[in-house]
Amino acid sequence: MRGQLVGRDEEVSRLVALLGDAASPALLLRGETGLGKTALLDELAAAADGFRVVRCAGAEAERDLAFAGLHQLLFPLLPGAAGLDPGHRAAIEAAFTGTAGATPQVMALGIAVLDLLTLVSAGAPLLLVVDDGQWLDVPSAQVLAFTARRLGGTAVRVAVAVRAEVPSALDGAGLRELLLEPLDEPSAARLLDLQRAGLSPYRRNLILRTAAGNPLALIELPRAEEVLDTGAIALPRRLERVYGARLRGLAAGERGELLRAALDGAGAGVARRAGAVRYRMGGVGGAVEAGLLAPDPATGEPVFRHPLVRSAVVQAATPNERRAAHADLAMLHRDSPERRAVHLAAATVDPDDGVAAALEEAAVSATRRGGAATAVTWLTRAAELSRRSADRSRRLADAAFVAGQAGLLDVAQDLAEDAAADGPAAVINAGFVALYRDGEVAANHRRISALVESGIDDDQLRERALTLLLAISRFAADPVRWARTDALFDRYGDRVGPSTAIARDAWGDLVGRGHGVPERIAEVLAGPAPVAPWDVMRLAVSAFYLGALGDHRALLRRTVEREAESGAVTSVMTLLQMVMQDQIGTGAWAEAEQTGRRGLDLTGEHGYALFAHSFRAFLGLLAAYRGDLDRARELQAAVDAWGRPRSVGFLTEYAEAIGAAAALSEGDYETAYAYAAGITAPGGFARYSQQAVRTLLDLVEAAVHTGRHEAARAHAEAARDAGLPALSPRLALLTAGALAITAGQDEAGALYAAAVAHPAGAAFPFELARIRLAYGAWLRRARELTLARQALTEAAGAFDRLGAATWAERARTELRAAGRPTRADRDAVAALTAQERQIAELAATGLSNREIGARLFLSPRTVGAHLYKVFPKLGITSRASLRDALGTD
Numbered sequence: 001m002r003g004q005l006v007g008r009d010e011e012v013s014r015l016v017a018l019l020g021d022a023a024s025p026a027l028l029l030r031g032e033t034g035l036g037k038t039a040l041l042d043e044l045a046a047a048a049d050g051f052r053v054v055r056c057a058g059a060e061a062e063r064d065l066a067f068a069g070l071h072q073l074l075f076p077l078l079p080g081a082a083g084l085d086p087g088h089r090a091a092i093e094a095a096f097t098g099t100a101g102a103t104p105q106v107m108a109l110g111i112a113v114l115d116l117l118t119l120v121s122a123g124a125p126l127l128l129v130v131d132d133g134q135w136l137d138v139p140s141a142q143v144l145a146f147t148a149r150r151l152g153g154t155a156v157r158v159a160v161a162v163r164a165e166v167p168s169a170l171d172g173a174g175l176r177e178l179l180l181e182p183l184d185e186p187s188a189a190r191l192l193d194l195q196r197a198g199l200s201p202y203r204r205n206l207i208l209r210t211a212a213g214n215p216l217a218l219i220e221l222p223r224a225e226e227v228l229d230t231g232a233i234a235l236p237r238r239l240e241r242v243y244g245a246r247l248r249g250l251a252a253g254e255r256g257e258l259l260r261a262a263l264d265g266a267g268a269g270v271a272r273r274a275g276a277v278r279y280r281m282g283g284v285g286g287a288v289e290a291g292l293l294a295p296d297p298a299t300g301e302p303v304f305r306h307p308l309v310r311s312a313v314v315q316a317a318t319p320n321e322r323r324a325a326h327a328d329l330a331m332l333h334r335d336s337p338e339r340r341a342v343h344l345a346a347a348t349v350d351p352d353d354g355v356a357a358a359l360e361e362a363a364v365s366a367t368r369r370g371g372a373a374t375a376v377t378w379l380t381r382a383a384e385l386s387r388r389s390a391d392r393s394r395r396l397a398d399a400a401f402v403a404g405q406a407g408l409l410d411v412a413q414d415l416a417e418d419a420a421a422d423g424p425a426a427v428i429n430a431g432f433v434a435l436y437r438d439g440e441v442a443a444n445h446r447r448i449s450a451l452v453e454s455g456i457d458d459d460q461l462r463e464r465a466l467t468l469l470l471a472i473s474r475f476a477a478d479p480v481r482w483a484r485t486d487a488l489f490d491r492y493g494d495r496v497g498p499s500t501a502i503a504r505d506a507w508g509d510l511v512g513r514g515h516g517v518p519e520r521i522a523e524v525l526a527g528p529a530p531v532a533p534w535d536v537m538r539l540a541v542s543a544f545y546l547g548a549l550g551d552h553r554a555l556l557r558r559t560v561e562r563e564a565e566s567g568a569v570t571s572v573m574t575l576l577q578m579v580m581q582d583q584i585g586t587g588a589w590a591e592a593e594q595t596g597r598r599g600l601d602l603t604g605e606h607g608y609a610l611f612a613h614s615f616r617a618f619l620g621l622l623a624a625y626r627g628d629l630d631r632a633r634e635l636q637a638a639v640d641a642w643g644r645p646r647s648v649g650f651l652t653e654y655a656e657a658i659g660a661a662a663a664l665s666e667g668d669y670e671t672a673y674a675y676a677a678g679i680t681a682p683g684g685f686a687r688y689s690q691q692a693v694r695t696l697l698d699l700v701e702a703a704v705h706t707g708r709h710e711a712a713r714a715h716a717e718a719a720r721d722a723g724l725p726a727l728s729p730r731l732a733l734l735t736a737g738a739l740a741i742t743a744g745q746d747e748a749g750a751l752y753a754a755a756v757a758h759p760a761g762a763a764f765p766f767e768l769a770r771i772r773l774a775y776g777a778w779l780r781r782a783r784e785l786t787l788a789r790q791a792l793t794e795a796a797g798a799f800d801r802l803g804a805a806t807w808a809e810r811a812r813t814e815l816r817a818a819g820r821p822t823r824a825d826r827d828a829v830a831a832l833t834a835q836e837r838q839i840a841e842l843a844a845t846g847l848s849n850r851e852i853g854a855r856l857f858l859s860p861r862t863v864g865a866h867l868y869k870v871f872p873k874l875g876i877t878s879r880a881s882l883r884d885a886l887g888t889d
Contacts, residue, residue, distance in 0.1 A: 005039055006194065006215075007187025014178055015044045018157055019051065019127070024176050026148035026158040028133075031180025033308060034216030034239065037161035040180070041129050044159055051127040051157070052120075058135030059265030060311075065338055066366045066374050067095045068265075069140035073128060074113065077120045084119055088112035095139075110146035117147065121155040130160040132307055134168040138373055141169035149174055182213025191215060196222035216306060223291065243312035246290040257281045258292070259317050260325045262310040263343075264332075279332060323347045338362045345381050356385040360395060367402060376403045376411060383418075394458070397425025401464065404432050404570060410607075427451050428465050435468070436570070439610045439646045441476040445484075448472060452488050463497055467538070470500065473688075474507045474541075475610065477649030482508050482688040498524050499535040506542035509687050514727050518548040525555065540578045545690055547730025549582045550763055573603055573611045580618050584625075585730070587765040587802050592622055613642050617654035624661035625766060627806030632662045653679055653691040660698045665806040669705035676702055683714035685722060693724060693731060697770060700738040713742040729760035730767070737771035748778055756791070769798035773811050780818040788818040819883075828874050829886055839866045840874075844882040 005012060018027050031037050045053045054076050062068040074092065081089070091112040120126055133141070148158045160175070162168045183191065188208055192199075195218060199207070211217035220242050247255060264279040284302050287293045292309050293302040304310045314322065326347035333339035341362035344355045359382035363375040379399035386392040400415035413433045431448050434440040448469045456462040466489065473485040489496060489504050496504070502520050505513035521539050536555065543549045576599045583592035596619040603612040620635030636658040643651025656675045663672035676699035680692035696719055703712035716738035719725075725732035736758050740751035752775040761768035776792035779785075792815045799808035832840065835856075842852045849860040849867070856863075867879070874882070 005036065005043060006191040007183040008036065008040060008043075011040055011178065011180060012043050012047075015040055015159065016047045018044070018159060019048055019125075021157075022153055022155075025151045025154065025156060026175050027160070028170060028173070028175040028177045029159060029161040029180060030164050030177055031161075032164045032182075032214070034214045034306075035180045035182060036215045037163075037180060038131050038306075039215075041131055041159060041161055045127065045129055048127045048157075051125045053127045053129060055129045055131070057130070058132040060135045061263050061265040063135050063137055064342060064374050064377060066137055066139045067143075069130075069136035070113070070143055071096055071140075073130065073140075073144075074116065077116060077126075080120050080123075081116050084116055085112075088115045092116065110143050110150075113143055113147045114150055117151070117156045118154055125155040125157070128156065128158045130158070133160040133162040133170050134166040136169065138169045141173075145170055145173035145175065183215060183218075184213065188213045188215075188218060192218045192222065195219050216308070220291075239308050240312040240315060243292060243309050244316045246292055247313065247316050249290065250286050254284055254286050255313070255317070256321070256325065257284050258287060258313045259321060260328060262304070262313040263322070263325050263346075264329050279329065323349070337365050341378060345378075345385070348385060351385050351387045353385075353387050353391070356382040356387075356391065356395070359385070360398075363398075363402075372402055373408070375399075376408070376415075380415065393425055394461075397429065397461065400425070400429040404429060408606075424451050424456055424465070425461060428461065428468055431468050431472070435472055435475065436608045436610050439475070439613070439643070439648050439651075441472050441478075441481075442647050445469070445472045445476060445481045449484055449488065459495075462492070462495075463500060466492070466496060467500055467503070470503050470507055475648050475650040477653060477689060478647070479686075479688050499538050502542050503538045506545045507690075510545055510690065510693060510727070511685050511722050511724070512687065514546060515723065517542060518546055518551070518728065521548070522551065525552065537574045537578075540575055544578050544581055547585075547728035547760075547764075549578060550586070553582060570608070573599065573606075573608055576602070577611070577614055577618065580615070584618070584622055585764055585766075589622060589626065589803055593619070596622070609642070610648070613639050613648075613651055614654075617651055617658070620658040621654065621661055624658050624665055625807075626803050627665045629662050629666060632658055636662070650690075653689060657691050657695055657698075660695060660702065664698060664701065665804075667806075667810065669702045672698060673702035673706050673708065682708070682711035683718050685718065693719075693727075693734075696724070696731070696734045696738055697741075697767065700741055701770070701774070704741055709742070712738075716742045730764055733758045733760040733764055733767055733771075737767065737774070740771070741774050745782075749782075752778060765798055766802055766804065769795045769802070769804075769807070769811075772798070773807070773814065776811070776818070777814050780814060785818050789815060792818060831873060832870060836866050836870050836873075839863055840870045840882055840886060843867060843879055844886055 015027070015029070018025070029037050029040060041055075045055070054073060056069060056072040058069055075096075078092075088111070091109050095109055117126060117128075130136070130144070133144075136144070144158075144160070148160075151158065160170060162170055164179075182188075185208075188211065192204065192207060192211075199222065207218065207221045211221060217239060220239055223242075247258070250258075258281065260279050261281045281293075281302055284293055288295070288302060292305060292313075294305045295301070296303045304313075317325070323346065326343040330340050330343035330347060333343060337358065341355075341358040344358050348355045359378045363378040363382070366372075366375040366378065376399050379395050379402065383392045383395035383399065386395060396415050396418055400412045403415060404412035412429055415429065427447060428451070431444050434444050448465055452462070452465050452469060456465055469485050469488065473482050476482075486504070486508065489501075498520070502517055502524065506517050521543055524535075524539060540549065540552065543552055576595055580592050580595040580599065583589070583595060596615050599615040600612055600619075603609075603615065616635050617639045620632050620639060623629075623632035623635060636655050639651050639658070640655035642648075643655065656679050660672045660675035660679075663669070663675060676695050679695055680686040680689060680699070682699060682703060685692040696715070700712045700715055703709070703715065716735070719731075719735040719738055725735045733755070736751070736755040740748060740755045743751045752771070755771050756768065756775055758768075761771075772791050772795035776788045776790075776795055779788035779791060792811050796808050796811035796815060799805075799811055829837070838856065839852055842855065843849075843863075847855075849863040852858070852863045853860045870882075874886075
């Protein structure tokens with residue numbers, strides 16, 4: 001220990017205990033300015049015997065520089081990370097350098113940092129100490145919180161100090177906290193006496209009353225010429241005035257040195273990247289003598305004694321002095337686009353196209369490195385400094401677009417409104433907000449269609465408008481609107497980007513335009529150019545509609561992890577829907593439920609009502625498959641009630657699909673047919689309806705079970721003739737099943753055998769199990785009982801594994817009818833009394849009640865009473881089912 005702090009024994013003890021706590025290895029030290037957070041961190045570092053200690057300090061001047069804080073923390077560790085996974089090293093380097101094509105986000109970068117810390121701490125335990133955490137840039141704070149929550153069981157410890165009165169990105173991070181309180185009266189008096197003995201009673205009491213237990217005030221106020229006891233001035237401001245009084249005694253040149261260092265975030269006393277340009281103070285002996293600076297124990301360089309000194313330096317400077325200092329720093333950082341832009345912007349008052357361009361360049365760099373919020377700030381400032389209205393509009397449009405992609409709908413809407421008088425960008429961004437927040441499709445489609453029709457010269461704006469038009473049309477699911485969208489796309493022809501063109505073909509007239517789309521998706525993803533997250537989103541949705549999502553599963557999930565917290569959150573919401581749909585399709589239903597709940601949380605947090613109801617639609621369909629009919633219908637009603645008044649056909653079709661699936665689950669085929677036929681008429685597939693092809697098997701099965709055999713056959717043949725099997729493996733499986741279910745007696749066997757052996761069956765277990773169930777029932781009716789039992793056993797097992805309870809029970813009912821007892825049957829038989837079992841076995845041989853009574857010396861009436869109890873126990877209703885229920889030959 002360096003030395004015992006006055007009145008802080010308990011806090012020091014709790015901090016030092018962190019070193020031995022592997023279960024909860026991170027601690028957030030929260031306290032008001034001047035309560036001694038830095039001193040406590042010093043005590044912790046001194047007590048960390050055997051630990052490698054790495055320190056970092058946030059600086060207000062660097063709060064808008066993405067990953068500046070993380071850079072401080074990690075760069076000393078990188079030389080010892082030779083064994084770091086190459087992908088993780090690339091993620092860290094991309095965050096620090098803005099490598100083209102790499103856009104690491106919180107989750108991916110957090111995992112990379114976790115890997116680095118674990119690797120480095122293998123040789124010796126590691127203590128990370130972060131002071132002034134409230135000034136960390138947002139991406140750094142998010143990565144730090146993500147990593148700190150996952151360090152349990154490692155040899156890494158983390159202590160972070162933040163000011164209680166300043167909002168921080170670490171607020172709500174879920175870290176264990178230690179709240180630092182002012183010193184009690186005896187401790188405060190002791191500290192004051194240690195600093196300045198012999199004070200008059202009046203001055204001593206005045207300082208104690210003014211300091212109110214704040215250690216920094218107890219140290220600094222006795223050195224001030226006056227205590228500043230007049231007026232209701234907050235203590236930090238009083239201390240800034242104390243430091244300001246000392247500053248006035250310095251020469252102008254020395255004050256300038258301190259100002260440039262303060263504005264550059266220098267003088268924090270922490271390690272920096274080798275070769276990094278940083279302002280170095282010179283000729284500041286007077287400031288050291290005045291107690292404003294102190295030598296750093298590690299380097300000997302002068303550093304600010306306390307963050308309040310840095311704040312006082314900035315506050316004491318005039319606006320012209322601050323702008324001049326920023327101009328000097330912009331020259332210093334001329335090789336660093338982001339730092340140069342920050343200082344240029346602060347040094348500039350009047351519109352300046354050069355500064356605006358520098359800020360725009362910095363925003364591109366920040367976006368590449370995951371600093372979306374920072375990019376929005378810089379693009380907005382670039383717009384303010386633009387001389388031409390067109391440049392202002394474009395930069396505001398870019399800011400609104402980035403804000404929208406980052407899930408900041410309120411910010412996006414405000415920026416769009418600011419640009420309203422300057423061009424089409426405002427219409428596009430307002431349409432984006434209106435669609436995802438309010439589900440507005442009708443008026444929105446009219447506005448965006450008119451905008452596209454009027455002609456947009458800017459290629460980027462035109463692509464955004466066409467993409468938005470596709471999204472509106474997709475959710476509208478209306479043939480009239482889609483027809484206008486198609487006409488506008490035809491007008492632009494080859495000028496439409498490849499991802500947008502693919503989305504047009506897959507999201508709209510899938511049957512007519514979807515052939516060859518899976519190959520086009522693979523080609524774009526395999527190309528040399530990096531694919532933006534919003535392009536990955538569009539391609540993933542396209543792959544889903546074609547049943548080819550499994551081909552890109554790794555990319556899909558990797559993009560979600562990378563972008564989830566501070567990146568393209570809008571794209572993440574859609575990608576999470578695709579992850580959920582993939583999980584439903586592959587039979588991972590428990591995981592799909594979790595993904596759906598995660599999606600609801602995310603959409604609720606950002607106000608995306610349209611996406612929230614989309615997740616409810618998927619959860620409703622999943623509940624219907626599982627046989628949780630009450631929940632399915634509750635979600636169906638919620639989706640329909642929100643979507644139908646807004647003409648969101650995407651949602652109303654999902655509500656119909658939920659109704660069909662729920663009715664099929666409980667065997668209500670007439671209701672199922674009504675729902676399925678409402679989506680598309682038998683014998684054809686409604687254009688621009690995604691559910692028309694997805695509910696192929698639902699419509700065919702419902703039609704067969706309600707005696708509509710001609711309609712069922714016509715629909716199956718329409719699927720074949722429309723080329724659905726060539727569109728995707730899933731549609732090929734559904735078509736094969738539909739043709740088998742509707743086939744005549746002579747050809748059904750071969751078609752069923754081909755359907756259950758279809759290579760796509762393994763990827764879509766629910767659909768395959770449904771076809772097996774239908775096949776088993778057909779075999780039973782054909783008296784092929786051995787084959788029927790095999791098919792039905794496989795179907796029942798698949799439904800059980802999926803959790804499709806009502807479907808599994810239907811398969812077991814068919815199994816009993818095919819002469820094989822199920823596990824439920826055996827349990828029921830075992831529950832019979834000895835006499836009930838004996839009577840049931842005799843009845844199964846065909847003996848009458850009188851004949852059974854004669855053998856067992858019972859009256860026929862008694863035999864009948866026993867059978868009356870046996871039937872419900874075995875789940876049967878007649879003597880004819882006894883043989884199958886008992887499993888007798």
